[in-house]
Amino acid sequence: QVQLQESGPGLVKPSETLSLTCTVSGGSIDNYYWTWIRQPPGKGLEWIAYMYYTGSTNSNPSLKSRVTISIDTSKNQFSLKLTSVTAADTAVYYCARGNIGGLLTPWGQGTLVTVSS
Amino acid sequence: QSALTQPRSVSGSPGQSVTISCTGTSSDVGGYNFVSWYQQHPGKAPKLMIYDVTKRPSGVPDHFSGSKSGNTASLTISGLQAEDEADYYCCSYAGSYTLVFGGGTKLTVL
Numbered sequence: 001q002v003q004l005q006e007s008g009p010g011l012v013k014p015s016e017t018l019s020l021t022c023t024v025s026g027g028s029i030d031n032y033y034w035t036w037i038r039q040p041p042g043k044g045l046e047w048i049a050y051m052y053y054t055g056s057t058n059s060n061p062s063l064k065s066r067v068t069i070s071i072d073t074s075k076n077q078f079s080l081k082l083t084s085v086t087a088a089d090t091a092v093y094y095c096a097r098g099n100i101g102g103l104l105t106p107w108g109q110g111t112l113v114t115v116s117s
Numbered sequence: 118q119s120a121l122t123q124p125r126s127v128s129g130s131p132g133q134s135v136t137i138s139c140t141g142t143s144s145d146v147g148g149y150n151f152v153s154w155y156q157q158h159p160g161k162a163p164k165l166m167i168y169d170v171t172k173r174p175s176g177v178p179d180h181f182s183g184s185k186s187g188n189t190a191s192l193t194i195s196g197l198q199a200e201d202e203a204d205y206y207c208c209s210y211a212g213s214y215t216l217v218f219g220g221g222t223k224l225t226v227l
Binding site: 035037044045046047050058060061062094100101102104105107108109110 | 164
């Protein structure tokens with residue numbers, strides 16, 4: 001069965017770039033929308049962006065100018081970069097497989113990224 | 118793109134039914150049959166419970182059901198069980214290849 005695993009630094013300094021990778025195992029990265037979602041401590045879920053396996057992407061309008069999402073089909077991985085981070089970007093970041101309408105499953109276990117100097 | 122509106126909390130006794138609402142607009146919930154619901158236990162990743170408004174993935178108990186009327190979607194949990202106590206989030210397609218989540222509802226089983 002398909003499993004997803006996030007990886008990346010747990011601590012990022014303000015104004016720097018947050019970089020995370022999601023590795024997909026147990027299945028192909030083809031034919032789905034590969035999605036990033038985040039959850040600030042004690043708060044709700046926020047959709048960040050998704051990328052279709054062909055490379056087309058879209059992101060949350062509130063984050064669009066700072067978000068880059070990419071995919072490496074040869075490694076079965078997709079990645080997130082969020083620039084100019086502030087404390088407000090501190091959150092658990094999840095990756096998930098989905099379709100255009102959501103249908104997000106499965107999810108990775110999530111990784112906490114703290115923005116602090 | 119505003120978050121969908123959910124009640125902050127709901128509660129019910131074992132065996133009872135509860136309904137969690139998710140209110141959006143004609144640009145999201147009301148405009149598409151792409152509403153999904155997620156269950157999240159503390160410290161865990163969310164789990165898909167309902168997709169495309171009413172469909173239940175394999176393995177999700179049949180006492181979970183979804184519906185929609187106008188701009189409001191609903192998740193009904195009948196025959197409440199202790200293990201249903203969790204946070205629940207709705208999510209809708211919002212057009213132009215975007216998704217939007219609700220603020221989340223904490224379900225307490227009394």
